[in-house]
Amino acid sequence: MAATIKDVARACGVHVSTVSRTFSAPHLVNPATRSRVLAAADDLGYRPNRAARALTTGRTFNMGLIVADIANPFFPPLIKAAQAQARGRDYHVFVADTDEDPRVEEELIRTFTKQVDGVLLCSPRLSNKMIERLAEDVPFVVVNRRIKGMPAVLMNVAQGAKLALEHLAGLGHRRIALVSGPIGSWTSNEMQGVAAETPGLDLVFFGPNQPTEGGGLAVAADVAACGATAVLAYNDLVALGLIEGLAAMDIGVPDQISVIGFDDILPGRLNRPKLTTVAMPAVAAGRMAVDLLLQSGGEGATVTLDTALIVRESTGRAQR
């Protein structure tokens, strides 16, 4: 059994409240008493029970971070940045993965409620309505989604998509395939919105798709068949799967088809050809989300971070 505050109190003949104060308000207790208490506490290996403390104070000093898929290389940098930032603010981050399942997402949020002071919701799959409802029980910061009145960190996908399309247009591509992500993905919508508004392009939409290499692999044949000379993929994983699928059909990238992804994840950098991609500000987003959660009393500041086009080897002049 771990020692409790009572054990310490008994051990040095003092009231529990004094022990409590020794840890949470040291200036209120006489230095002599304080050191006696500390000695006894150290002796017994006493550590305050954070859960019990949270019950009265209402603060846990930890925050939850929920992602749809921790295996997606896009998230780890964001997670690490959030953890580092939180650590600097005396907070700890608990991460959980929903497996892309909205019900799991809801359950996780419910679990986090009362065990954390707030939750960072990254690329949520739940409906806005549901998120708003759950927000009554625990403060949120949403990443990659805009929800009225809720603090959010957004990445300027539209701008990135614009850069990508301009890059492709500059290389002479006109017929461009748009390989989107899961239904209801905010990012997907942004991409499509921009593409539709860009004049002079001949767009072909494919979707919805799994946001994984499997998703890319699955549409490769259709994309090849549609006559597009370039592809804008939902993310790097999809792009990589696509390239793999094209390779299996002996279609060279970028010689016959150019491919651009989103995210700038590690496998894309290691791939041959190295993937041209729109880099997402994941690190900045992680940091910012933590700050927003800690600052905002839940008030809805929205931060939009810029993206950048990284031209590598998977894009080239349009064949014709």
Added chain:
Amino acid sequence: MAATIKDVARACGVHVSTVSRTFSAPHLVNPATRSRVLAAADDLGYRPNRAARALTTGRTFNMGLIVADIANPFFPPLIKAAQAQARGRDYHVFVADTDEDPRVEEELIRTFTKQVDGVLLCSPRLSNKMIERLAEDVPFVVVNRRIKGMPAVLMNVAQGAKLALEHLAGLGHRRIALVSGPIGSWTSNEMQGVAAETPGLDLVFFGPNQPTEGGGLAVAADVAACGATAVLAYNDLVALGLIEGLAAMDIGVPDQISVIGFDDILPGRLNRPKLTTVAMPAVAAGRMAVDLLLQSGGEGATVTLDTALIVRESTGRAQR
């Protein structure tokens, strides 16, 4: 303010204990009463406060999972497997990343204590002594480390290394480079041990190295210069870095040098050439760790899981 058990009790004119029982021991309460309580609870949006409940029951129904580096693609599958397994047992998993820093690791464990029922410690960086000490406060299951009397999940690295070396030998390789990982890594030691014991090979050691692509990139020149026709790398990231470095020197893999990694991570599968690797049973390990934590009352069962050689495209017959 979220509704508490008291609000519900008041709302339907019943004692708090009855409300409590409605949720934690339904068979003890009259069906009629029960449905009144449930109605009121639903009406008020009441959810039991898990932290408060844990205070009296001593069970939180969540477990912690600590990894050294969440950005290492080796971990996500393990994490996901653990989460899935835990979910099936009505548990939730909170993940945290230590950034390879033992002090952070210790702090995280302390934070988890009393907020979880147990902790899965993956590839810990703390000393055995410290881990044993901390184990007095919270049950552990250790992954990839052997600590006396503590439940552990081990991966049979030695066996995997043996398979890999046999594979290379079978392809006619004799001079083989061993590119190890960080100092003190248990995995590294296992690999070297096996290699040294395998007769008929001409081994060249390189290490210690960063366990990342950068580490592989950095030794590529040395490896090329040493005359080895094959390389066994600490993990896939190192192997990929190595291949990239070799490519930069116009040395083809597997035409001129064969490369084998460890882990079987996603980028290796996506790489061209696809990486031959020793697959670690990360999924099984995640599942097993959860089961061990839930079964063992902290007693030290040790499970060793087999590895498997996955031959893909980065190994071929020895030149000459």
Added chain:
DNA sequence: TCCGGTATGGCAACCGGTTGCACAAACCTT
């Protein structure tokens, strides 16, 4: 009709802390 047994739900202590309030001792003032 009386009795033991069971179903139901209230009471109150408890989990491990925190904190407003009260009170005594010590410390200044003038």
Added chain:
DNA sequence: AAGGTTTGTGCAACCGGTTGCCATACCGGA
């Protein structure tokens, strides 16, 4: 020396639940 501050500590209520014990009501059986 009397009166006003500080300072340091104890007391007890409280956070949101759980649970052992007890009282009451209801049941069937003899």
